Amino acid sequence: MRAVVLREPHRVEVADVPRPEMSSATDILVRVEQTAICGTDLHPYEGRLELEADIVLGHEFLGTVVAAGSAVTRFSEGDRVVSSCVVSCGACHQCRRHQPGNCAGSRIFGLGLALGDLAGGQAEFVVVPNADSTARAIPDTVAACDDDILFAGDIMTTGYEAVARAITPGDTVAVVGAGPVGLCAAMAADVLGAAQVIVVDKVAARLKEAANLGAVAVDADQDDPADAVLDLTDWRGADVVVDAVGHESALLSSIALVRAGGTLSIPGVYNEDAITLPFGELYLKGVTLQMGVSHITEYMDEVIALTCAGKLRPGSIISHRMGLSEAAEAYRMFEAREATKIVMDPRK
Amino acid sequence: MRAVVLREPHRVEVADVPRPEMSSATDILVRVEQTAICGTDLHPYEGRLELEADIVLGHEFLGTVVAAGSAVTRFSEGDRVVSSCVVSCGACHQCRRHQPGNCAGSRIFGLGLALGDLAGGQAEFVVVPNADSTARAIPDTVAACDDDILFAGDIMTTGYEAVARAITPGDTVAVVGAGPVGLCAAMAADVLGAAQVIVVDKVAARLKEAANLGAVAVDADQDDPADAVLDLTDWRGADVVVDAVGHESALLSSIALVRAGGTLSIPGVYNEDAITLPFGELYLKGVTLQMGVSHITEYMDEVIALTCAGKLRPGSIISHRMGLSEAAEAYRMFEAREATKIVMDPRK
Amino acid sequence: MRAVVLREPHRVEVADVPRPEMSSATDILVRVEQTAICGTDLHPYEGRLELEADIVLGHEFLGTVVAAGSAVTRFSEGDRVVSSCVVSCGACHQCRRHQPGNCAGSRIFGLGLALGDLAGGQAEFVVVPNADSTARAIPDTVAACDDDILFAGDIMTTGYEAVARAITPGDTVAVVGAGPVGLCAAMAADVLGAAQVIVVDKVAARLKEAANLGAVAVDADQDDPADAVLDLTDWRGADVVVDAVGHESALLSSIALVRAGGTLSIPGVYNEDAITLPFGELYLKGVTLQMGVSHITEYMDEVIALTCAGKLRPGSIISHRMGLSEAAEAYRMFEAREATKIVMDPRK
Amino acid sequence: MRAVVLREPHRVEVADVPRPEMSSATDILVRVEQTAICGTDLHPYEGRLELEADIVLGHEFLGTVVAAGSAVTRFSEGDRVVSSCVVSCGACHQCRRHQPGNCAGSRIFGLGLALGDLAGGQAEFVVVPNADSTARAIPDTVAACDDDILFAGDIMTTGYEAVARAITPGDTVAVVGAGPVGLCAAMAADVLGAAQVIVVDKVAARLKEAANLGAVAVDADQDDPADAVLDLTDWRGADVVVDAVGHESALLSSIALVRAGGTLSIPGVYNEDAITLPFGELYLKGVTLQMGVSHITEYMDEVIALTCAGKLRPGSIISHRMGLSEAAEAYRMFEAREATKIVMDPRK
Incomplete structure (x- = not known):
């Protein structure tokens, strides 16, 4: 073959x-x-x-x-x-x-x-x-085309889980990085009941895709993401921040976005051996960090059901x-x- | 005054x-x-x-x-x-x-x-x-008008909680009764990640309102609700059934709609002293029943956030x-x- | 063979x-x-x-x-x-x-x-x-003998799940029926953090076994179980009531024991086609009912770990x-x- | 005064x-x-x-x-x-x-x-x-003396929450640091259904107190704590690790004790501005980190109930x-x- x-x-x-x-x-x-x-x-x-x-x-x-x-x-x-x-x-x-x-x-x-x-x-x-x-x-009786279902086995479910494990409906969710996983996380946040979804990136085309999903798109080259998030959250910070990048600088900027008692969810893959974190700040804020390889088979049924219902359309990417x-x-x-x-x- | x-x-x-x-x-x-x-x-x-x-x-x-x-x-x-x-x-x-x-x-x-x-x-x-x-x-900076916020103190939050305490995203949610609480429950189910929302009633105007919310409207005078729900759920039944009526006949018909291991959530007010239930069927199915006066202050912040975001619009009723x-x-x-x-x- | x-x-x-x-x-x-x-x-x-x-x-x-x-x-x-x-x-x-x-x-x-x-x-x-x-x-390296492990596949795990799915540590748990499943539920309640365990039965030998496990044993022939439970709970009722019998009379007496907002957990097997319940009372109290065949394979790992640790000893029955x-x-x-x-x- | x-x-x-x-x-x-x-x-x-x-x-x-x-x-x-x-x-x-x-x-x-x-x-x-x-x-009708209740407002509840927010019954819980909060965490772990509690310290008197509570006491000066924990967990690591110290070295040694997919719960107070973490290892393991000032009023009712029941006895310290x-x-x-x-x- x-x-x-x-x-x-x-x-x-x-x-x-x-x-x-x-x-x-x-x-x-x-x-x-x-x-x-x-x-x-x-x-x-x-x-x-x-x-x-x-x-x-x-x-x-x-x-x-x-x-x-x-x-x-x-x-x-x-x-x-x-x-x-x-x-x-x-x-x-x-x-x-x-x-x-x-x-x-x-x-x-x-x-x-x-x-x-x-x-x-x-x-x-x-x-x-x-x-x-x-x-x-x-399912063969549904409107969703293969283009959407294809991603249930990886990126859509990865982005979905990153939000699902942390969100309470009504939350503000900020996503750092508008690559495929970040865009999937933004779609998932909307479906899972986020009141606001904020997406941070520096690439105009990606920010446009995020805005098309209904998210507030923040261009980190033009605005300070922390200021933008505080401004949209009554100066609290986001309830959930998704680091969809997997790089030290993304991690550090994500910490600045999360509110006291909030969750930093990290689907981005980290290979770095060592990262220096502002641990006193994390402790004072009382941040929860969740990370690691996604539990795809735990969440893909939900993703498939929502995809078949037309509520998740990752094929758009x-x-x-x-x-x-x-x-x-x-x-x-x-x-x-x-x-x-x-x-x-x-x-x- | x-x-x-x-x-x-x-x-x-x-x-x-x-x-x-x-x-x-x-x-x-x-x-x-x-x-x-x-x-x-x-x-x-x-x-x-x-x-x-x-x-x-x-x-x-x-x-x-x-x-x-x-x-x-x-x-x-x-x-x-x-x-x-x-x-x-x-x-x-x-x-x-x-x-x-x-x-x-x-x-x-x-x-x-x-x-x-x-x-x-x-x-x-x-x-x-x-x-x-x-x-x-x-909040004074939001698009949502008072018409929507007004219901955060009662019916919108009652319908919301009835779904929120029972749903897993991707679920099929069936709502029995398309009165104000039932319609609010249907709105909430959509926002909380239901893949399918099915609303059962007998009044054409109410069913039309339900359909306008995106729900599958089932006229109990024309179709057997249990058949309709089974047909939409691969013969399983609904994951969550909301009894938004509060009357013996609604309760009994709700039981027929819920899948094995599903939840029957009852915001409808029951005053009857005694109702005869098919308890062997409930046991075999392994149904969970949740009922009682709503915990409004526990859920109204979520409802207000989602209303301000324009995702819940109960003023439409x-x-x-x-x-x-x-x-x-x-x-x-x-x-x-x-x-x-x-x-x-x-x-x- | x-x-x-x-x-x-x-x-x-x-x-x-x-x-x-x-x-x-x-x-x-x-x-x-x-x-x-x-x-x-x-x-x-x-x-x-x-x-x-x-x-x-x-x-x-x-x-x-x-x-x-x-x-x-x-x-x-x-x-x-x-x-x-x-x-x-x-x-x-x-x-x-x-x-x-x-x-x-x-x-x-x-x-x-x-x-x-x-x-x-x-x-x-x-x-x-x-x-x-x-x-x-x-496990071959543990103190627990086969007599205890044997029950992980059925009654111990059934009693355990009935409590585990409903308890918050610090709760008062009342168990109606001190048969094998009821005694296992009482053991589990203690291990899962109950502050008080109350066991109701009418058979002296069973009540003695319950008392040996550290539970408060209530003889329903001598005392009104509802009075006994109210007396031990500052007149609230039990947070969790386990109906380990599976008979209409047990169900009705269990309802009387549960506090407002509490849970009635029913591992007892019900075959009866119809039971008449005081549904207005259940609604006013806001009781949650959980029932059905146990999810043995979901809980048996916990039971085995706790049995190997010597914290659960169902072999005693x-x-x-x-x-x-x-x-x-x-x-x-x-x-x-x-x-x-x-x-x-x-x-x- | x-x-x-x-x-x-x-x-x-x-x-x-x-x-x-x-x-x-x-x-x-x-x-x-x-x-x-x-x-x-x-x-x-x-x-x-x-x-x-x-x-x-x-x-x-x-x-x-x-x-x-x-x-x-x-x-x-x-x-x-x-x-x-x-x-x-x-x-x-x-x-x-x-x-x-x-x-x-x-x-x-x-x-x-x-x-x-x-x-x-x-x-x-x-x-x-x-x-x-x-x-x-x-409560004035209980056996517990003031010596135990006194700590419900601070250290007992701090140790309790650190475990309660992370444990599944049957877990192995490792506590790093046998000071007052660490000992309270060890007591709590036992009451909350841990199958095994392991306490790591270097001070003989503290280790003796831990052993008196039924924990496996590991002297970090004599044994490698990671080896000890792996040996007791079928080479997996602990499901929950509590860092009750609040110092960079404790944090790093705690990371070595936690299993893949486990939780590192940090009641220890961190003031350090910067700590360098093996983030690739944390990501690969899929560790969840929880930290911050305790939610005392959320947990003190449970602690008081369990103290009144004689299951928690922090006065012993x-x-x-x-x-x-x-x-x-x-x-x-x-x-x-x-x-x-x-x-x-x-x-x-």
Whole structure:
């Protein structure tokens, strides 16, 4: 089958590789129909995350089941499914506590041996392990198109959880960073009952997308975000601040936005070994910090229900549609920030 | 001052009565600017609830503070405020558990001695006890008009709480009864993240209002509500069912709509001494029942924030605006169901 | 193998039946080492629940894994395990909402075709389906003996959940009915932070057991339980009342014990089609009612951890130990209330 | 009246000062019967917190009401009360969100103008503002002695909240620091359903006290705390870690003890402006951090109920009882760590 393979940093190719095979009675084999490039894919692409040679990339995808293991109860041939990007074991202490993002045996598609050795979804076929837990049926009677459902397995649910775990309806939610996850968090905040959503970024196009979602868009190059948030909250600060960036400067500016007793929710990925925080200020304010890999399978049912209802429309952030055969160009554009979000069709 | 006084069942008059006086350092005196007639007012009006003679009626009102007790910290002369219809003590076991609706010393405006002997708000002036806890400032910088804020002290918050205490975002919420509380519950369900809202009633005009809110309106005279709900929920039933009626037949039909493991939330007022329930069915389904007087002061901040944000617009249910001097006619119309919701201006 | 078979009402035999066979890659086969008779077993034994002929009975058991399906990840041959009495699918709407007791495809061991056609655990061997979800390893490094762990799969966890889902630490918890589930609820209430535990029954021996657990034992034949509870709660009533009986009279007396705004938690099984409730009183009090089949697999990890720590000791309610060969006599004694709890050893 | 006055760092005197006067209808005047010295009192005593001259110190006290303002509803002359150390307004956004520790107008007894200008409780009399919210009646029918109730207003409730806001019953809770708050946290963890409590310190006497409470005591000078915790948790780490120290080194060692997806709860007071954290590790583990001034009035009812029930006995940490007249010596001893906890009687 054809698949996107990472030969070396900055070089992906569409190669002919063996179709992956099911190895457990709980696996399903899926013919991929849509697959997206995620910011996380740039970690191996840019060489920041070193993977084994010739890994098949990709962890955002949907498609149709072509085979199901004997112990799979929810799916059979012909079902259309979307998959969580993370596969959890369902049995460890964390999984039983409903924290699959902290699963002791977490695996992620297309990110190599250290993350579970799962071939990625930027391919004609992909094997989804632990399918009853990992995948979800795509309802066939709904208005929502695949473009929206596709993101239930990763960025939409990541942004959603970042808000859902912290919000009380009526809150003011501030989102730092209007990339895909930040925009998804802003959509989720609106649906989850935020009275006000404020989005901070420096890129005009992203701020415009945020404003289109109904958020108050704050250009950090023109206005002090802390002043803007205080001004909109009777000088209290935001009840919930989402750091959707994952960088020291974003974290520090997020702290300035949160009210006393508020929550700083951090879906942004942090790799830095050390960050110096104003801990006395955090203590005095009484801030709660929540962070870590998302618990996708805990929240994706809510996201799918709200997507099918037309209340979440993350497909709006797709900027480009390409064939899988154009993957090299797609990766180049995505790295160069020429595209917000690229979806590829493995049949092309 | 002028006030609406209940002389005997079915006879209200606008009488000249002494202006109420503050008796505690925590009281405020409010000049009333808008006051509504609530379904609960019909209990004394129709003689179902016997009150002392010449009670000043009314528990839905907003206005401007004209005097504040020395221990009041939140309000001063000139502030515009809306009041909870219930006054709780703030100090009993239930209040400290954040259940003011179950306060051991609960008082309700305009409902006589047994409910705390508080003169009502259908008058030029009203005293609001325990003001820091009972009243809320009306923000002056917002788009929402008084018509919406008025209901934060009673029906909007009652409908809101009925949903908020039970919903998980993504749920299907079914509301039985499209009266004022039911319509408020339907509005709240949408704002609180319901994927689907289904409203059941038999009155065409009410069903139309529900449909205007985006709900699926089910006419119980034409369709079996249980069939309709099962059809919309993949044969599961609704996650949350709100009984906004308060009558045995509504309760029994609500039970048929709720899914296994779902919640039946009952803001509707029950006075019946005995109701025969299919308890084996409730047990097998594993239904949770929540009921009782609303915890208005626990939820009205959220409601006000969402109203100010324009996400809740309960003012849309107002059908008539009249002067206080027309109170007798207003009560007649309201009892005769010629009006959905009547707001009176005490200055007229 | 030898197994307890129900020939007809009131007649069980230890028969030689085929060893059950695993049929799914997620099954395990367990050699049973301890198995108890539960009150629920009396339903078929007494003919109140009609089953197919020659059903192998029993749903409380522990033992050692002798074979594990290829998709089982948590267990392998030689592991000692205790099983939930209920097997849930893990994939339906309710399971994904962490309500396995409401699973659309719930199965219970030893209760016949309608409940999933699972051979029971009063046998030398039993097949446990969906093992990663249904069973739990018995830690081998702990002080707690098997006698305590045995009940984690049913009555201990049922009593525990009934309290856990309703309690706030510092609460007064009243338990109506000091049978096995009621005593387990009383133990759980103490461990979960109740300030006071009150147990109501009429049988002296049971009340003595309750008192031994540190509870205030109220003999309903000598004192009015409502008076006793009011007296112990500053005239409020209990914050949480557990109806561990499952009978109309217990339900009605439980309602009298609960405070305004309190919770009535009902693990007791209700089969009655209709019960007449004082609904006006329930509404005025603002009572929450929780009921239904327990979510065993949601709570059994907590129960096992607390049992291993020696904080829960449900083994104390075992009154008789017998060999499986004595099953006929064991059932006779249990029905005649000559035994509180009987544990049988299938090796004898 | 006599009161403990701070003349300058390291010099307290028992001086004759004017009896404080009530200034609001919501105040009560209390004759103090017991008052303790808290670690926080050392901040001004040692000059780390600069106060105005001649401040009356002390924020842990109980006594008898000698006068109550006209708007006070819960208390009257002769009632015995314990007071929260923090006075919150009850009306701001945070108070209405049940976060009084983050009150916009927080005041603390005996800590000077910046913290609300409240005279302290190390005196014959003290005025307690906002009494219905700040104070609690001491039940007179209970076994618990004043020694235990005294700490409900500060350290016991601080330790309790640190655990209560984070624990799931059955958890392993590790407490770093066995000072008064740490020991209270360990007591609370046991009562709140921890399966295991582990206490880490380096002082033998404190570790012995922890062991007396039933905790596993780990001497950080002899064993690596992280190894000890991993060894006791099947190599997972603790579900909840309480940093009861408030110092960079404690924070860093606490991070090493928490499991993936666990919570780090920080009642310890942080003044440091900047602490460098291993943020990548925190993110990968998915740790939640909770910190800030305790919400005393939210939790003290639970603590009082559990203290009256004899389940919490913080009086056990009192090492010395002295007369108020010996305050200078008491402060000297407490600073010199010659006493764990000193209680003074203002009548002596």
